[in-house]
Amino acid sequence: MSLLDFARGPAIEVALAVFTLGVMWRLISLLGLPWAKDRTVRRAGAPSDFSAGVSGFIRHLWVPKGFGMTSRFALINGYVFHLGLAIIFFGFVQHILFLRGLFGVSWPGLPTSVISIAAVVTLGSLVAALVRRMTSPVMRLISTANDYFTWLITTLPVLTGLLAVSHLGARYETLLAIHILTVAALLIWFPFGKLMHAFLVFLTRAETGVFYGRRGVKI
Amino acid sequence: MSDGNHPGGTIGEALLARGISRRSLLKYTGYLASILALPPMASRAMADALAKAPRQSVIWLSFQECTGCTESLTRSFNPTLEDMIFDLISLDYHETLMAVSGAAAEEAMQAARAANKGKYVLVVDGSVSTAEGGIYSTNAGKTNLATLKDMASDAAAVLSVGTCAAFGGIPHAKPNPTGAVPVSEIVTDKPVINIPGCPPIPEAIAGTVAYIITFGKLPDLDHLSRPKAFFGDSIHDRCYRRPFYDKGLFAKSFDDEGARNGWCLYEVGCKGPVTYNACATLKWNGGVSFPIQSGHGCLGCSEPDFWDRGGFYKPLSASVMGNPAIIGGAAVAGIVAGAASVALARKRRAEALAAQSKASAAAQEKMP
Ligand code: SF4
Numbered sequence: 001m002s003l004l005d006f007a008r009g010p011a012i013e014v015a016l017a018v019f020t021l022g023v024m025w026r027l028i029s030l031l032g033l034p035w036a037k038d039r040t041v042r043r044a045g046a047p048s049d050f051s052a053g054v055s056g057f058i059r060h061l062w063v064p065k066g067f068g069m070t071s072r073f074a075l076i077n078g079y080v081f082h083l084g085l086a087i088i089f090f091g092f093v094q095h096i097l098f099l100r101g102l103f104g105v106s107w108p109g110l111p112t113s114v115i116s117i118a119a120v121v122t123l124g125s126l127v128a129a130l131v132r133r134m135t136s137p138v139m140r141l142i143s144t145a146n147d148y149f150t151w152l153i154t155t156l157p158v159l160t161g162l163l164a165v166s167h168l169g170a171r172y173e174t175l176l177a178i179h180i181l182t183v184a185a186l187l188i189w190f191p192f193g194k195l196m197h198a199f200l201v202f203l204t205r206a207e208t209g210v211f212y213g214r215r216g217v218k219i
Numbered sequence: 220m221s222d223g224n225h226p227g228g229t230i231g232e233a234l235l236a237r238g239i240s241r242r243s244l245l246k247y248t249g250y251l252a253s254i255l256a257l258p259p260m261a262s263r264a265m266a267d268a269l270a271k272a273p274r275q276s277v278i279w280l281s282f283q284e285c286t287g288c289t290e291s292l293t294r295s296f297n298p299t300l301e302d303m304i305f306d307l308i309s310l311d312y313h314e315t316l317m318a319v320s321g322a323a324a325e326e327a328m329q330a331a332r333a334a335n336k337g338k339y340v341l342v343v344d345g346s347v348s349t350a351e352g353g354i355y356s357t358n359a360g361k362t363n364l365a366t367l368k369d370m371a372s373d374a375a376a377v378l379s380v381g382t383c384a385a386f387g388g389i390p391h392a393k394p395n396p397t398g399a400v401p402v403s404e405i406v407t408d409k410p411v412i413n414i415p416g417c418p419p420i421p422e423a424i425a426g427t428v429a430y431i432i433t434f435g436k437l438p439d440l441d442h443l444s445r446p447k448a449f450f451g452d453s454i455h456d457r458c459y460r461r462p463f464y465d466k467g468l469f470a471k472s473f474d475d476e477g478a479r480n481g482w483c484l485y486e487v488g489c490k491g492p493v494t495y496n497a498c499a500t501l502k503w504n505g506g507v508s509f510p511i512q513s514g515h516g517c518l519g520c521s522e523p524d525f526w527d528r529g530g531f532y533k534p535l536s537a538s539v540m541g542n543p544a545i546i547g548g549a550a551v552a553g554i555v556a557g558a559a560s561v562a563l564a565r566k567r568r569a570e571a572l573a574a575q576s577k578a579s580a581a582a583q584e585k586m587p
Pocket residue numbers: 454455456458459460461462464482483484485489490491492511516517
């Protein structure tokens with residue numbers, strides 16, 4: 001079995017299985033945990049939990065007033081690579097074909113040139129995020145191995161994908177196999193590391209909104 | 220076939236006897252030099268070397284195969300070119316092409332072997348059955364496995380022609396009931412050159428043989444022992460539809476607008492990007508066309524296991540699921556694990572609460 005056959009076959013299959021198992025396990029165990037009752041008295045005029053949750057999420061989409069340029073840059077940079085990743089993942093025809101194989105649905109893809117530009121911008125943005133993490137004293141203090149590893153596991157598929165598309169560095173079948181293997185690694189790591197925020201971000205931000213909303217604080 | 224009039228003669232003599240002029244030979248070597256990517260000057264040197272060289276003794280063995288490889292070579296479109304290969308070689312044994320049969324044929328093989336011991340080139344098409352000692356494919360009462368081992372021991376080099384001989388091919392496809400293996404798995408102490416393809420391009424067979432005869436050595440080979448001159452580039456590297464691939468313009472079916480516009484066939488399963496062969500440059504039927512030009516994606520027939528890559532119409536980027544139920548099973552396992560964690564957490568909490576209320580009740584009792 002060639003490396004490409006291994007990547008397209010058993011590797012991606014096992015990775016998808018681990019991903020599914022891990023995500024299910026983490027979401028169910030988290031949502032099903034017994035909640036500690038909030039014993040505070042709801043402040044008069046406080047919004048309902050639902051609207052506090054939604055507005056908590058929405059308000060977190062932008063930097064609150066008073067924060068400096070660095071925070072704004074970090075946020076915008078975050079949007080850039082998130083959007084970039086989405087464009088690459090959902091817009092590249094080869095990826096759509098992969099998803100069609102899994103879910104049976106497809107949609108029109110974007111021109112390869114657009115994807116290539118998006119990939120280069122995304123890569124630059126990811127590097128900027130890492131530089132900030134490593135240079136800001138506060139970020140350095142709160143960063144753990146989980147953060148750095150998650151950065152690596154996110155960046156590798158973008159880098160290897162770019163190399164595969166541009167046929168750089170090795171034969172195409174090897175580049176494609178390595179690219180698929182990096183995606184398999186991402187899928188396996190996803191439920192257990194920081195990547196799980198793709199699901200949990202909605203819960204954590206809404207929960208913060210609910211917690212403070214009840215106390216009459218908009219955060 | 221080795222014709223009786225010129226046993227052991229030089230190639231020059233053989234050509235002369237057939238009325239083939241030096242000019243034709245130069246034209247042929249010029250063509251060979253170009254397809255072998257040799258400098259133009261090489262054609263004259265090749266013509267001189269070939270004219271003086273003795274005709275190479277070739278013994279051709281056919282194992283688990285469909286004869287497509289022989290068909291490809293003998294019915295090649297441009298007989299004046301590929302046919303010449305038969306003037307370069309003395310084909311001493313080939314079951315499909317030889318006139319004699321039975322014991323006489325076997326005798327011819329042994330005679331050729333004795334006369335050219337250590338010097339003949341063994342060409343094999345078809346894979347070698349190894350299951351149950353190789354009994355699934357026999358000839359003249361002997362298994363292919365035994366014949367190969369026996370005949371390879373006195374050969375100078377072995378040429379595995381076609382994907383079956385080179386990589387196991389279709390007989391080797393899952394579940395491979397005959398235990399088919401490529402020639403290179405059996406012959407390990409002799410140089411083995413692979414010229415895969417289903418069938419292989421006739422020019423690749425002829426060109427490789429001509430190279431060996433002319434230069435007396437093996438051509439440059441890639442990591443799968445294929446001559447780089449023919450297998451150095453992927454189909455995709457040389458495909459005229461490549462600009463459409465680069466732009467992301469794909470035919471979605473064989474009769475949609477994209478297909479009519481000649482767009483890239485990646486979405487309908489083309490394996491050109493991972494297939495190394497010369498179809499896109501040499502083409503077939505005398506350079507008329509090749510599969511992609513005729514509107515069908517490349518099947519990847521010159522690569523190992525091309526039959527087991529998840530289907531000819533599955534795009535290269537799609538995954539090849541052995542058993543999709545594994546994902547469903549993983550989802551169920553995840554749900555069960557999640558539910559178990561929840562149950563455990565709730566049980567602990569209930570226990571903690573019970574302990575707490577017990578403690579506070581006890582404390583209350585103690586109060587005066
Ligand atoms: S048709 Fe096949 S070989 Fe040609 S460009 Fe498209 S994918 Fe590559």
